[in-house]
Amino acid sequence: MSAASRAANSAPSQRPLGVAAPAEGDGVETSPEVADRVAKTTCYMCACRCGIDVHIKDGKVRYINGNKDHPVNRGVLCGKGSAGIMQHYSPARLKKPLLRTGPRGSGEFREIEWDEAMRIATERLSHIRQTDPKKLAFFTGRDQSQSLTGWWAAKFGTPNFAAHGGFCSVNMAAGGLYTIGGSFWEFGEPDWERTKFFMLFGVAEDHDSNPIKIGLGKLKARGAKVVSVNPCRTGYNAIADDWIGIRPGTDGLFVLALAHELLKAGKVDLDYLMAYTNAPVLVIQEPGAADDGLFLRSNDDRPLAWDREAGAAVSALDPYIKPALTGVHHVNGRRCVPVFQLIAERYLDEAYSPDAVAERCGVDAATIRRIAAELAHVAFEQAIELPVAWTDWAGRRHETMRGRPIAMHAMRGISAHSNGFHTCRAIHLLQVLLGTVDVPGGFRFKPPFPKLAPPGPKPAGKDGGKPMTPLAGMPLGFVTGPEDLLVDESGKPVRIDKAYSWEAPLAAHGLMHTVIRNAWAGDPYRIDTLFLYMANMAWNSSMNTVETLTMLTDKDEQGEYKIPFIIYSDAYYSETVPYADLVLPDTTYLERHDCISLLDRPISHADGPGDAIRHPVVEPDRDVRPFQTVLIELGARLGLPGFVKEDGSPVYRDYADYIVNHERLPGIGPLAGWRGEEGETFGTGKPNPDQLQRYIDNGGFWHHELADNQRFYKMANRSYLEFAVRMGFKERMGPVHFQLYSEPLQKFRLAARGHGPAVPPEAERARLEAHMDPLPFWYEPFEHAAVDKTRYPLNALTQRPMHMYHSWGSQNAWLRQITSQNRLFVHRQTAAELGIADDDWVWIVSVNGRVKGQVRLVDGVNRQTVWTWNAIGKRRGAWGLKDDAGESSRGFLLNHIIGDRLPAGADRYSNSDPVTGQAAWFDLKVRIEKCAPGEAGFTEPQFQRLAQPPHLPAAPDKLSFGAEFRKKREAAE
Amino acid sequence: MTCLPASTEKKLGLVIDLDTCVGCQACVTSCKEWNTGGHMAPLTDIDPYGGQVDGVWFNRVHAYEHTTEAGGRTVHFPRSCLHCETPACVTVCPTGASYKRTSDGIVLVDEDKCIGCKLCSWACPYGAREFDTDVGVMKKCTLCVDRIYNDNIAPEDRVPACVAACPTSARHFGDLGDPDSAISQLVAERGGVDLMPELGYRPTNKYLPPRARTERAATVPAPALEAVKVEGGFLGWVDRMLSA
Amino acid sequence: MHPAYSVIFFTTATGAGYGLLAFLGVAGGFGLIEGGFWFRLVSLGLALALISAGLLSSTAHLGRPERAWRAFSQWRSSWLSREGVASVATFVPAGLFGIGWVLLGKQGGWVAATGLLSAIAAAVTVCTTAMIYASLKPIAQWSSKFTLPGYLIFAAMTGSVLFNALLALLDEPRTPAMLFAIVSGMVGWGWKSATWQHNDSLVATTTLNSATGLAGGTVRSIEWPHTEENYLLKEMGFAVARKHAMKLRVIAQALAFAAPLFMLATAFSFSDIGGLAVVLSVAAALSQLAGMLVERWLFFAEAKHTVTLYYGR
């Protein structure tokens, strides 16, 4: 590809002048040397995984720009990525391993050598492994090495492993994977090149940060329509053509009302539904029976459909049948109806009509009707056709690829509600009814997706883990029925976070947000060591921070900490570091190897799979070590299978060695590119000793472009599916059928009715019956239903600032200048009614407590909603900030008043989605009260200032970064 | 030096598309990052980790709400030097430190001559000049003069840092003096505007206003949906479709 | 605009200094006043001291004062440079005048010529100073037809009040200078009132609409680029509360106009009040200079720079 077209910003009006410097004669040095070398690696100012060119001059980072060849960012860089220098040189960087000396939480530490740190960790963990491995709870955060950390946990033998996904967006992951075998999040993307109508639900930033921005730029350039559904009109939503300022937690209703309108008008793609979904599958309708609501199946367990021509039930997977989508069919004396009939009956109900939902959603019925009409118009009157022939899984040739150019994308505005799983499913249902999934102009899967819906394997560790025994599989997976849950005979959770229990059956990512409370309460049992990595659990990644801090420091009658030991790896002095007993300091992202693997969260885009690495581009100047290398060494010291050879010596030298030589399955390793001894193959193949160098030579990544005929209909495209099998994305050939009706959910419902191999305790039944609905539905978010809405009339939300990554952006001298104090954004009218003026200080009060902040009045927000930027508020003493920093004196953290459990009164379940356990951050209800004059000007609650660990430098009073480059230049002149 | 050239050979400048800008701050930090080690290095930050943090930036992004009869919208608004054709920031300069280049029209400060009188910043209506209190001189957007002609970087990178970084492609660069240039055409096509034209500084940079909603290709001419008129309602319609 | 004390002192001091110099140049040069060596030395010394102190203090405002000499180079375009040139150039006739009038004790002839030239140079310098402000289009309160005459009037006014005080000290009550001080004080008061009235009724042609190019309706700032104050806001975003400004206007008027006028009128009306006239004249001068400091402060504080529009101020 030419330089001009491969880069994102390559419009004719964005190109270089292509002329030599004019002879101005003003002495300006127009061609200074920028770098001694340029290292191409992967950004980690956030989890988007863009390619960067790090320009290094005199051993210092001079400049970072985007890698134009990189499939993720194609040369552009976001506000964070461009400020990487200040992260890398942050004054808050940890210097050396730390051992706690003062009380937990004080921040009093002494420095220790790595050897001592490793000895302490090894002794402790070794004892746990020999006695009761589940007493190690290993939870990781924003890292991108879950395929390593999960594997390590499995080899250790603890089921208590998860990463941040459970509080992040598991509703989207599970909602998608159980429905279409792929998901939003960063695992799918709109067809930015072709879509004509783009609907964005609840997204401020996303993991697909730059791809979404590049995409929006393309839509704008083409004049495609952008509809944003979001209570807040900021960022992406600000440039939408239509802003639908929906009331939080009601998207499910809105979307199903769109479905209602489309169904009523016959604007659904029946061919698509028959070919790619379970719409024709027959569902047994025998109330009271043990198989009521399950699919009618053949003896060999294939779901059946009614063939209109044969007048009989036949395998629904047979590509040549003429399935019925409606009607009541009796097969072997059993009453059955096709899935589609159930769908039509449910959503044609007047309860889903625009008029019925309008008020609740805060969107008028006319708008809902208009959007439905526009969707129908674009899908069916503006369909597109790519002149690309392809063959489907059954071998039928299609001369063209037909597309319905409507794309949707959704993220945490949907997921972070206690009804998010079903809302996410509702959006997928809408997409599928319109025939827009993985078609030109629609929503597209990024390989390795789609997978089966749901994908295999199931979570391991049902027995709770045995001493000195690895788990039979990985701790996280996908359950397909009650028998897969990790519960004991009495129904008690096996895992400390209660994932895969009756409380959160489809908890595909674990429930990191429940770990601290459960470990503190000894519910379901006490643990010994909490091992955390890259998650600021004592601050912004916990709900109910105030109580969380007390739980972390609470002691039992013997005066021992209720959570006996905490090991934490962070690279910076975050709020969580002081709560650790042992701190393992990590490197920065420019100092280590990382692997952005197809086994984890790769850099694929819809036109092909890809993966990437980070590699050290500068040397650490501190006594810190890459965490993954430390973890591998710890595995070896513990003698974990897979980490040591027969003779007990380590298998892997370090993480780099692991990345190259580890094989998860024969031929399949962390990296897919340049496999085989000579690097001659990709996907599967022998380890290649030169693999990392090949990556470095290629700019830090590997990417494979799919052939034209593989790019769409991946759920049924033979050529693609064959490729997927060859790559190890799928176990065997065969289509992915979209599960509009989810049989696994119905199985839980049946269990709640007392049927099946595993039944829930009595107390759980009603909740399961209500929420394990095999079809998407809407219910009021739990906190909304539980609190007195006259006392707490407003919804309170957070949004990610595009220039900040959670808590870690505030140590960045440049980023924090943009936002060092967050405001509470309140609708002008709402404020007027409350007698609140711009810049006033207010208490934000929820059932869980109150926090104080300063308001900013705006018009672009749903009137019943207030919001603030996420994770700006900081604790004094953390992050290398000075005591008067805006972050701790005026900025506030909404987390202080977000409950980690549902309000008292209701059963005190965790404040989560009942299906997946996803944390319901955005269900928060509040009121705001103007604070007394003496209370204005500073935030509350305030926390004890954290002591500084040894040798953390005091923050400088002045920063002249770059002056040295200039001096050098001028000296040279 | 502070007399303005009667004309310049080129009028290099930026065009910023307010219809597309999402306010991501990429242009802001990429500008800071390039320039803090560049021609005007450093872009000093005072109290960088404290409560009164204040740094030198050449590009800052504001957010506004624009309310008209047609409704409201949120607009993100990047603000940097507009490299005006008749800028008083140059003519007021007593030392010759401020000047407009004859070749390409870029307005620059020669730091070695600047006495830090700040008058140019008073004369700039747009707030594009930034005083570096640490070194006592005025600094400003250089239009990345040390990038756009830089033989030491790849030819494709020779555009302003902010333009290269902008993830939504909302920033454009080129010769606004040449009516045939791509950027001039873009301005013509999109009705690009001058900021504060009434002051007569004749900014080179142009802003593309957010497109009025109705003018956008984005309005979908969709007729209202009507319920299927078939016996048996929707399910009847499905049957009919399938047996057709 | 941020009222920097060095700049406030500069305009007040140089205004009075140049005013006084002009009076001395004309009155002294042409022999309209007598006065012995000491009177001449003190009065001209005061004028030149005020000018020099003002000029020196203005360099305190510079980021790189050691390079101040560079400011003389751009007289072809820059009023600030012209001011520099004019202020220094003024020292030439003023110096010659000083030699003739003070050291040699002469008047008339070439001394009159240098005196006249000093007066003209002083006026020119005051004009250049005024033009620095009057030419700044981003600040509507300054770039107005009131600015240049205002500077001249205030220079004449403060110069004459000082001149009168000096004459009073010389025991020369009820001179035409006193009359001039009274008249110019009245003119100054009127001019200032008219200026304020004009400024208060200014209809901004530059709005946030034109500043952002967003046509029609209202534009409101909802987020600043940075949450803390920056150079632009500190230098140009200074805003004084209206109530506070009104109070200061009253104080400025009382000190700069009302009190001096009252005192001078008293001194003028009642001959034979002996020493009291001296006290009144000196007090009038001090009061007026104090008042002018307040007025200058307001001149800055009430001036609104267009950049504040961007910040919603």
Ligand SMILES: Nc1nc2c(c(=O)[nH]1)N[C@H]1C(S)=C(S)[C@@H](COP(=O)(O)OP(=O)(O)OC[C@H]3O[C@@H](n4cnc5c(=O)[nH]c(N)nc54)[C@H](O)[C@@H]3O)O[C@H]1N2
């Ligand atoms: N109110 C509210 N709260 C929320 C959310 C919300 O929307 N609203 N969002 C939630 C979601 S989705 C998420 S994912 C969480 C995220 O919350 P966290 O997972 O806590 O994320 P961060 O604050 O980014 O940082 C985690 C820690 O990683 C450390 N770190 C950074 N780089 C490195 C490194 O290279 N190595 C090591 N070892 N450590 C490093 C940082 O210093 C920090 O302490 O927040 C959740 N909390």
Ligand SMILES: Nc1nc2c(c(=O)[nH]1)N[C@H]1C(S)=C(S)[C@@H](COP(=O)(O)OP(=O)(O)OC[C@H]3O[C@@H](n4cnc5c(=O)[nH]c(N)nc54)[C@H](O)[C@@H]3O)O[C@H]1N2
């Ligand atoms: N710059 C930056 N990028 C990031 C992160 C970061 O911290 N900073 N974090 C990363 C992480 S861990 C994650 S999980 C992703 C998350 O990325 P996003 O999904 O964009 O997460 P949020 O910023 O929480 O945005 C949630 C949006 O949903 C809206 N919303 C809230 N409730 C509702 C609702 O009921 N309905 C609708 N329709 N909208 C609603 C909010 O107004 C907000 O705009 O971002 C990732 N990318």
Ligand code: SF4
């Ligand atoms: S989106 Fe994330 S990975 Fe990409 S440049 Fe920005 S911070 Fe880096």
Ligand code: SF4
């Ligand atoms: S924007 Fe301001 S600094 Fe830039 S040329 Fe115009 S007047 Fe001068």
Ligand code: SF4
């Ligand atoms: S601050 Fe420097 S560049 Fe600006 S007018 Fe004064 S001398 Fe010229």
Ligand code: SF4
């Ligand atoms: S052109 Fe260069 S200096 Fe000017 S705003 Fe853009 S990046 Fe900054």
Ligand code: SF4
């Ligand atoms: S980088 Fe582009 S989208 Fe982001 S703020 Fe700047 S102009 Fe706007």
Ligand SMILES: [Mo]
């Ligand atoms: Mo997240």
